[in-house]
Amino acid sequence: MNKKSNLAFGKKNYILMLIGIGVLITGFTLMTLDKEEYGFGVLGLTIGPIVVMAGFIIQFFAIMHKPKEDK
Template sequence: MNNPHFAFTKKNYILMLIGIGIIILGFTIIGLDSEPHGFGFLGLTLGPIVTLAGFLFQFYAIFYRSEKK
């Protein structure tokens, strides 16, 4: 009982921070669209794809397991 077991390791937290950064980048790309109401390529295509990739990366970061035991 002296050795507490945490659900996430340091690498999980680093990967989660990277995922949050990718999500923020996606929303920033959406906001940079110069078309009215974000109806251009950045607002409708590139930004949402980057944001979705960030969320998928978050799932990877949460489920990542190091092989060291």
């Protein structure tokens, strides 16, 4: 019995989206952990934004990835 799913994304898309959300949360958390005044330290200006950008790139690929169709 082979049913075609009506969902827009496949299982791999949703897994990548969850990973991307986790990376985004990690990046924003890193920016808040900066102890320098107004977040002007290494975490707030360099590492945190790079991790957040990586999270958005993962989300982009999660949305654009086309699931393989089973025949």
